[in-house]
Amino acid sequence: GEDVEQSLFLSVREGDSSVINCTYTDSSSTYLYWYKQEPGAGLQLLTYIFSNMDMKQDQRLTVLLNKKDKHLSLRIADTQTGDSAIYFCAEKGSSNTGKLIFGQGTTLQVKP
């Protein structure tokens, strides 16, 4: 079945780069997403990538997709304390219902 896996915790120092990794199993995934959840809030879409792309850059965010290994990563350059949050990787499966499969979420801790 469809499954998405992430490590649970990452700690970095302010100003460093953060890399959050994700693996998925559904080779028919058409869209892959990164969501951010700040404490006490809902999920906010950060960025997404189509399955026919290898890389997408959006200001401090870089998404890399390796379809062969079914591996997705999110790199945050110059990480700030405001980036501290839980980051969820998600894939849209093959159905058209909009259902997403989420990873467990990676808690990013940014130390001053």
Add this chain to the structure above:
Amino acid sequence: DVKVTQSSRYLVKRTGEKVFLECVQDMDHENMFWYRQDPGLGLRLIYFSYDVKMKEKGDIPEGYSVSREKKERFSLILESASTNQTSMYLCASPPSGRSFSYEQYFGPGTRLTVT
């Protein structure tokens, strides 16, 4: 500005109570979803609805039911709340079909505690 709203941010209920969580979207979307979020488990799909009066079970429907009487409103019902239903509940209303866009809209969440 598009919005998904949930009726409560925090709820405390007793074991055995009937609990209603409501979600409203103003985007005229067909599809609406209820997830629960637990630490280390991510988001798990409870139920979803792709049209008025239509519903489908998600991955963890046991102990829950839903109601969709109007397009904009999707209710999650805990018939008899139990302590293992203490969780964060998130409603989402994504677009669907051939005009799919990347934006998926989530409500702010309801943190439910069952004592």
